[in-house]
Amino acid sequence: MFGRARTGGGLSAPAECNVAVLGTTGSGKSALTVKFLTKRFITEYHPDLEDTYSSEETVDQQPVIVRVMDTADQDGPVGCERYLGWASAFLVVYSIAERHTFDGCQPYLEVVTLHSRPETPQPPLILLGNKVDMERYRQVSRCEGVALASRYGGLFFEVSACRDFLPVQQVFHEAVREARRE
Numbered sequence: 663m664f665g666r667a668r669t670g671g672g673l674s675a676p677a678e679c680n681v682a683v684l685g686t687t688g689s690g691k692s693a694l695t696v697k698f699l700t701k702r703f704i705t706e707y708h709p710d711l712e713d714t715y716s717s718e719e720t721v722d723q724q725p726v727i728v729r730v731m732d733t734a735d736q737d738g739p740v741g742c743e744r745y746l747g748w749a750s751a752f753l754v755v756y757s758i759a760e761r762h763t764f765d766g767c768q769p770y771l772e773v774v775t776l777h778s779r780p781e782t783p784q785p786p787l788i789l790l791g792n793k794v795d796m797e798r799y800r801q802v803s804r805c806e807g808v809a810l811a812s813r814y815g816g817l818f819f820e821v822s823a824c825r826d827f828l829p830v831q832q833v834f835h836e837a838v839r840e841a842r843r844e
């Protein structure tokens with residue numbers, strides 16, 4: 663959850679933001695996570711590896727500890743309790759060049775939106791089309807991405823984990839901004 667811990671002296675410790683990265687295997691979740699944390703593109707990452715990383719960031723001049731859970735579901739959102747209660751924002755990732763990864767977003771969008779209780783605001787949700795460097799092989803149009811995101815009340819971006827760092831950083835920072843608004 664997004665929170666600001668108070669310390670004994672009345673000073674606030676840096677806020678924290680937990681971001682869960684969800685989506686079908688092969689969409690580029692690990693590549694995006696590693697890019698955000700190290701500014702580097704790792705071509706091959708073990709597909710079954712799931713881990714949570716932490717990074718001290720400054721978003722709009724305010725420090726924040728961003729924790730990123732790079733999930734590795736084998737078969738859709740099974741065992742999703744591990745991130746549903748934990749996350750203050752969700753990134754649902756697909757590859758614009760692999761239609762099945764776009765189709766695979768739906769169950770994640772469903773569980774994230776169903777999980778939120780009516781009395782509490784839904785944690786921010788970002789739908790992310792990855793691999794825009796593969797434009798020639800595009801199978802999912804930008805319009806389809808925009809439409810799906812808006813159906814679930816989410817934001818939408820397209821990026822590439824193997825291109826510039828800043829657009830990738832921007833997505834994670836946007837998740838923090840959205841979580842701060844809640």
Ligand code: GDP
Binds near residue numbers: 687821824
């Ligand atoms: P995950 O299963 O969602 O964690 O996906 P990975 O991060 O392991 O990436 C799956 C495959 O897609 C790997 O071969 C990556 O090198 C590749 N990949 C990831 N992001 C990009 C990208 O932005 N562009 C291209 N061309 N390949 C990517």
Ligand code: MG
Binds near residue numbers: 691692733
């Ligand atoms: Mg992975």
